[in-house]
Amino acid sequence: MPKISQIHDHAVPLIELWRGDLLESVHHGHAVVMHANGAIVESWGQADVLMYPRSSCKMVQALPLIESGAGHALGSEQLALACASHQGAGLHVHGVSRWLSDLGLGEDDLRCGPQAAEDIAERDRLILAHERPCQLHNNCSGKHAGFLTLNRHLGGSSEYVEADHPVQRAVRLAFEEVTGMPSPVYGIDGCSAPNFATSLQGLALAMARFAGASDSGDARARAMVALRDAMMRHPELVAGETRACTELMRAMGGTAAVKTGAEAVFVAILPQSGLGIALKIVDGGVRAAEAAITALLVRHGALDGNHPVVARYLGDMRNRRDLIVGQIRCARNFCTNAT
Template identity: 35%
Template sequence: MGKELVHVYRGQYVESIHYGSVVVVNAEGELIKSAGDPDFKTFIRSAAKPIQALPVVYSGAMEKYNLTPRELAVMCASHSGEEIHIETVRSILKKINVPEEKLLCGVHPPYHKPSAEALIKAGIEPTSIYCNCSGKHAAMLTLCMYFGWDIDGYIELKHPLQQMMLEVVSDVTDVPKDEFWLGVDGCGVPVFGMPLKNMALGFARLSKPEYLKEKYRNAARIITEAMYTNPMLVAGTDRFCTDLMRVMKGKVVAKAGAEAVYCVGFMDKGIGLAVKIDDGGRRGREVVVLKAMEDLGLISKEELAQLRKYRHPVIKNHHNKVVGELKPVFTLK
């Protein structure tokens, strides 16, 4: 069990408590501050996507297929299935000459409710391109086409594409390949379990690429810039990743992962932050991320004010009356 991070109040009384861990490291892997257990091991989930996109750039595939920063951004996304996301993924697939049916990410309706409702009204069934991971899978298909690998089994661990993913994530996070927990992610590809401090290390290095192996350095600069200059492509309307990077204006690269994982790299500072809420519930995750950034002095009062709905979320009843709130109860030490 991690540390108490967030209290959920109903009126003046604590009704629920979210436990977890927060870790801050520098690009050399030195622990700067923490709350909870820096060595807590869990799956990085979709927070790995910016790391997994690196080969698209350093391999030469980006140049071959004339990929744009917007397309790179959606390759790192857990997108909401809005029109801007679907159009961008389709643009990638058109450039690499692969039909949508080859996306093996699975199917779910768009996270963005108006987009989901529009499909229903039009009588359109969601397909794999509406999956939040379709951008990542388009990146994986891009690499398969570039290297001449079979695209039918690209989600399997034994496939050379997934072996490349294993190597890249290992290099960036400093976790030996044989020490990863290996599972299957929601979209069907292998997913990597590692200590929280190594997730933070990966994002510290993305933010200051000179600490990466040489072949990754320019790719990291291009990927992170694509994300923070196109934050809408990384998540979507009323999503924390998008709003955080939009407000911070090039100061951070940030990515959520399922089961209440969150990672932030502070650009040019070589500092990485990783958060995990033990119960997997996202309700308190953004509260923790912003409180940690506040403790570190890496976000201004003006920036926090723009992100108030995430920093000070309230609980409303069915009468739309505020009846409670979430409050962080930790301090980084």
Template identity: 40%
Template sequence: MSNGEGGMADGAFVELARVWRGPVVESCHRGVVAVADATGTIRQAWGDPGLVTTPRSSLKPFQAVALVESGAADAFALGEAHIAMACASHHAQPFQVAIVQEWLARLGLEESNLVCGPDLPRGREDLLAAARAGGPRRVFHNCSGKHCGFLTVARHLRADLGYADPAHPAQRLYLDILSDLIGRDAASLLRGTDGCGLPALALSVGEMAVAAARFGAVAVAGGARQAAMRRVLQAMRDHPDHLSGRDEPTARLVRGTGGRVLLKTGAEGFLLAMVPDQGLGVAVKLADGAGRAKFGVLARALALAGALPAAEAEALLPQLEPAILDSNGGAVGAIEILLGG
């Protein structure tokens, strides 16, 4: 059953993973998984694919299409690294921060033009360095690349820089692209506000799987839009470290599959994957909003959908969901993926 416009219904979820500490199950993660193809067919589902939620940052690649399709990326001579950063939920590693700073300079803008608020890097050494250098900054925000993308479109369209407004031309272009992929008017979707200050749209898990399948298959009309989508896909394939951080699960999965699988994380337990060669999309939502276990669930779903050989997916699991460690680095627990088990 779908949750519609209300809260999440317990019956929508199935158990997807368990967390073991020694011989004891310490926690479990329930959720929804949907696999779809570019025709709009839900091929497989665990839990209710009609569950409506906010995919959050999993929508960034869709937003990045507007950056390319509008001509803004070429107008400012942006490369694939910039486009990948527009898709990123980055960890504010030095190379990522440098791209954002250079991008703002290219636009003739300042950090203050970013709607996203000040933040700190995620890595311990980077965080300590940032604290010594003065503390939180807007360029450290994980969404700052996406915001640079919106600023670039606004500049190119000679629009004002208030790109957080749902009626802004840059937002309207993004909604047009998303509408094309979900097959209905995205402007009518329920909408909240994301942590970075931009609109957070609500879609069903199944709709997101379909949108991902169509994105990967470039199943849209119009040469300019098709070319833009291919360029975004290639940027994600060629720059997986930019999407989160060096040697993070996102990069491990993209590299481990030779770029056959492209993915984008979202907050609160959301994860979206595209399998371009097969025209498949996979959406994962963990009910408790956890970040752990969702990559392992995705790998198993890819195997069950036939998108990856089972042996290959299982070999990736330890890289995506490593052992749970104590403060001395000793293994004290493990994440068991139940999907398909």
């Protein structure tokens, strides 16, 4: 098994925070832009760094759900939820609850664990009603509803998150095929499902394959189209209000899909250019991952650089009195020079 302590090797400055005339913080990382034909369009840092994609690969984890035929009756809202890291808002909770009900299942059948709602309105509702958050509020509950749907088709045991379960074996096979490499190791994600390691280049290749997929292609290509289009059609289901995934997809008007993952992973699927993007910030800083993906979306023409959403993640930083006190900006060689 290869060592997985590569994440710091050859990492380069990607995002800087300036306060006044002083550089206050620097976020190092790796970024790769790939074409579906396997060519690296550009990269920063180490393209083949081994990493966990975390929730950025949920659309890959959902491929067996579509390819197997298990999800033939699912609507685009459910497919978006299968790819989501949602914030437990009412529309997310009710959507997953209805999905489980259609299967004749309930919240107890999930294996993702309860999570406090990140949505303020739902959090306040729970407090006022003296209710506790449940597994439906877990940001991965839609993915797990997809696992349960696939499990119904495969006839596996109730413990569908075990690494040797038929559901996870199907996920691993699809994951390795679209990333173009065997996964040497897996870790257990926050939702208790296995998360298979790959190279950043492999993750970007998977996104590029989603970008280049066509309805006229084979079963996998059609599954990729269904999942990416569901994400672009329902950005509010993929994350939620004020979240970067939702705001960036809205700003791009349904022309591209983006997805974050824990520990500052971010990916993008750009169908119009047939490109896939993957990046990882070494220190796990979310603000840097959001800034970096924004910069790359602008660089590759998916996002208008003058759109107001860009200023939310890149540019002037304001304090509580709305005074400009600093800037979040790209490091000198990021998004200007690539290797």
